[in-house]
Amino acid sequence: MINNRLAQQDPEVYTLIEKETERQNFGAELIASENFASRAVIEALGSTLTNKYAEGLPGKRYYGGCKHVDVIEDLARDRAKELFGAEWANVQPHSGAQANAAVYLKFMKPGEKLLGFDLSHGGHLTHGSPVNFSGMTYEAHFYGVEKETGRLDYNKIREKAREVKPKMISIGASAYTRDFDYEAFRDIADEVDALLWMDMAHTAGLIAAKLLNDPLPWTHVVTTTTHKTLRGPRGGLILVGRNTENTLGEVAPKSGRVKNWGEILDSGVFPGIQGGPLMHGVGAKAVAFGEALQPEFKEYQKQVIKNAKAMAAAFVEMGYNLVSGGTDNHLMLIDLRNKGITGKTAEQALGQAEITVNKNMVPFDTESPFVTSGIRIGTPAMTTRGMKEPEFEYMAKLIDKVLMNAESEETHNTVAAEIRALCERFPLYDFAAL
Numbered sequence: 001m002i003n004n005r006l007a008q009q010d011p012e013v014y015t016l017i018e019k020e021t022e023r024q025n026f027g028a029e030l031i032a033s034e035n036f037a038s039r040a041v042i043e044a045l046g047s048t049l050t051n052k053y054a055e056g057l058p059g060k061r062y063y064g065g066c067k068h069v070d071v072i073e074d075l076a077r078d079r080a081k082e083l084f085g086a087e088w089a090n091v092q093p094h095s096g097a098q099a100n101a102a103v104y105l106k107f108m109k110p111g112e113k114l115l116g117f118d119l120s121h122g123g124h125l126t127h128g129s130p131v132n133f134s135g136m137t138y139e140a141h142f143y144g145v146e147k148e149t150g151r152l153d154y155n156k157i158r159e160k161a162r163e164v165k166p167k168m169i170s171i172g173a174s175a176y177t178r179d180f181d182y183e184a185f186r187d188i189a190d191e192v193d194a195l196l197w198m199d200m201a202h203t204a205g206l207i208a209a210k211l212l213n214d215p216l217p218w219t220h221v222v223t224t225t226t227h228k229t230l231r232g233p234r235g236g237l238i239l240v241g242r243n244t245e246n247t248l249g250e251v252a253p254k255s256g257r258v259k260n261w262g263e264i265l266d267s268g269v270f271p272g273i274q275g276g277p278l279m280h281g282v283g284a285k286a287v288a289f290g291e292a293l294q295p296e297f298k299e300y301q302k303q304v305i306k307n308a309k310a311m312a313a314a315f316v317e318m319g320y321n322l323v324s325g326g327t328d329n330h331l332m333l334i335d336l337r338n339k340g341i342t343g344k345t346a347e348q349a350l351g352q353a354e355i356t357v358n359k360n361m362v363p364f365d366t367e368s369p370f371v372t373s374g375i376r377i378g379t380p381a382m383t384t385r386g387m388k389e390p391e392f393e394y395m396a397k398l399i400d401k402v403l404m405n406a407e408s409e410e411t412h413n414t415v416a417a418e419i420r421a422l423c424e425r426f427p428l429y430d431f432a433a434l
C-alpha cells in the first residue's frame with residue numbers, strides 16, 4: 001500500500017501512484033479485462049515475498065530459505081484446484097501470455113498447426129496472431145463467428161478442423177459475449193486427434209462461480225489470468241482437469257516412467273519459459289483464490305452478469321448494435337457503425353468524460369485495428385464497487401450522451417462530473433487508509 005516511507009523517499013513516484021488511485025476512484029472503469037483487487041490482495045503484493053527467489057516447486061527448490069514460500073505456494077495451488085475442481089495447478093506464470101507460452105512449449109513443436117479463434121472476431125493475440133510469437137512459431141489457422149449471428153457455428157469449426165488437421169485447437173476469447181460448448185469442441189478435437197486448450201482468462205471468475213459452462217472436464221489444459229473476472233493480482237494460472245489422460249508420452253529421464261500432464265506443464269513454466277516465480281504474486285493469488293471460495297464471490301459474479309445484461313439491454317433500447325445481440329457473460333461488444341463514430345473516437349471522447357473503455361475490432365470490421373468500428377465494455381470492475389442494474393443503465397445513458405456529442409467539451413465535463421458523483425456513492429477503497 002502507499003505509505004509515508006514512499007512519500008518521503010520518492011515523492012515523484014508516490015504522487016503518480018496517488019494520481020492513478022484517484023483516477024481509478026473517480027472514473028467509470030469499464031474495460032472488460034480489468035477489476036479491482038481487494039486490499040488484502042494488494043497487501044500481499046506489496047509484501048516481503050517479492051524478495052525471495054524460489055525457482056522450482058514446493059519441496060523441490062533450487063534455493064534455500066523456501067520454508068514459508070513453499071507453504072504459500074501449496075496453499076495457492078490447493079485453493080486453485082478446489083476452486084476449479086482441477087487435478088493439478090501451476091500458479092507461477094507471470095501472466096496469461098506466459099501461461100499460454102508454457103502450453104505451446106510442451107504441446108506443440110515449431111511449425112505444427114494451431115486452430116484458434118480469430119483475433120479480429122474476438123479471439124486473443126496469443127492464439128496465433130502473426131504479430132505474436134504464437135503466430136510466428138506455429139502455423140496458425142482460424143475459426144470465427146458468423147456474420148449474421150455474431151456466434152460460433154460448431155459445424156463450420158468442425159469443417160475447418162477436418163481441413164487443417166491441427167495439432168492443437170484453442171478456445172477462449174477477449175471479446176466474445178456468448179458461452180462455449182466445450183463438449184462439441186472436444187468431439188471435434190477427438191475427431192481430428194488434436195489437443196484441446198481453453199484460455200478462460202476473461203471468464204475464469206464466472207466459471208469458478210459455476211455460472212458458465214465448465215471447460216475442465218472437456219479440455220486437455222486450461223489457462224487463465226488471475227486479475228480479470230477472477231479479481232486477483234495480475235498474473236497467470238494453468239490447470240489440468242481430473243479426467244485428462246496422458247497422450248503426450250513424455251518420459252522422465254531417470255525412472256523411465258511416462259510423466260503426468262502436471263509434471264510436463266510444470267517444466268514448461270520452469271525451466272521452460274520462466275526463471276524465479278514472483279512469490280508476492282503467488283501469495284496474492286492464494287489470497288484471491290481464498291476470496292473466490294467464499295459464498296459472496298458467487299453473488300458478485302451473478303451481479304456481474306445481471307449488470308452486463310441490463311446495460312446491454314439499455315444500449316439496444318437506444319438503437320446500438322451489439323455483436324450477437326446481447327451478452328451471456330461480463331462484456332458487450334458494440335458495433336458503432338450505425339452511429340457514425342469509430343471505436344477510436346469513441347474511446348477518446350469517453351476518456352475525456354472519465355469513462356474508460358477500449359476501442360475494439362468487431363467481426364468483419366471495415367476499419368483498421370488502430371481505428372476499429374467498435375468498443376468493448378465490461379462490468380466486473382464497477383460491480384466490485386457495489387453498483388447494480390440502475391447504475392449500469394445510468395452509465396449506458398451517459399455513454400450515449402458522450403457518443404452523440406463526441407466533439408463537445410461541455411458534454412465531456414458535464415458527464416465527468418456526473419460520473420464523479422456516481423463514484424463517490426460507491427467508494428473504491430478506504431481512501432484515507434491508503
Ligand code: DSN
Nearest residue numbers: 032033096124174175
Ligand atoms: N489485454 C486483455 C484484454 O483486454 O482482453 C487480453 O490479454
